[in-house]
Amino acid sequence: MARIEADFEDACDFHLIGVSSHVGPHRLGWDLNWALGWDLMHFLDWEIAQPEGASSHPIYRHRETHDGPAVYLICNRTPQGAFAPGAAQLDYLVSLPFDSFEPESAARTLRTLTSVSVAAVLNPFLTGALEALAVLDLTETESAQQRTNAR
Secondary structure (H helix, E strand, C coil): CHHHHHHHHHHCCEEEEEEEECCCHHHHHHHHHHHHCCCCEEEEEEEEEECCEEEEEEEEEEECCCCCCEEEEEECEECCEECCHHHCCCCEEEEEECCCCCHHHHHHHHHCCCCEEEEEEECHHHHCCHHHHHHHHHHHHHHHHHHHHHC
């Protein structure tokens, strides 16, 4: 078990910020785009197994370059359950590439937005989001490789 945890620690190449907001994901995405110069767009709806069924979590993505690291805005809390059970009180999660952003600075910027009530840097290991985000990253990597091989 310790080896699996060490592998995840090595694979954790992102920062995680938890956000509470009174607005929906499209509006929050628009505010983040405006404040940070991003181009967040709906990417997919991710299904997470819950004790009583599954929950669907819209995910928005921004990339500086076609193959560059991605920023994700994840709807964490839905009526069916949370994407990250350890952060179930937070409405959204923002995943930032490790080498591209300073998490405290990004959280301070988020706190200036009227659509954001709370923005806090989180430990991905304690939130329960690490595994789902690792699978999302692997899915994106495999899909990019398939597109490259198809050319």
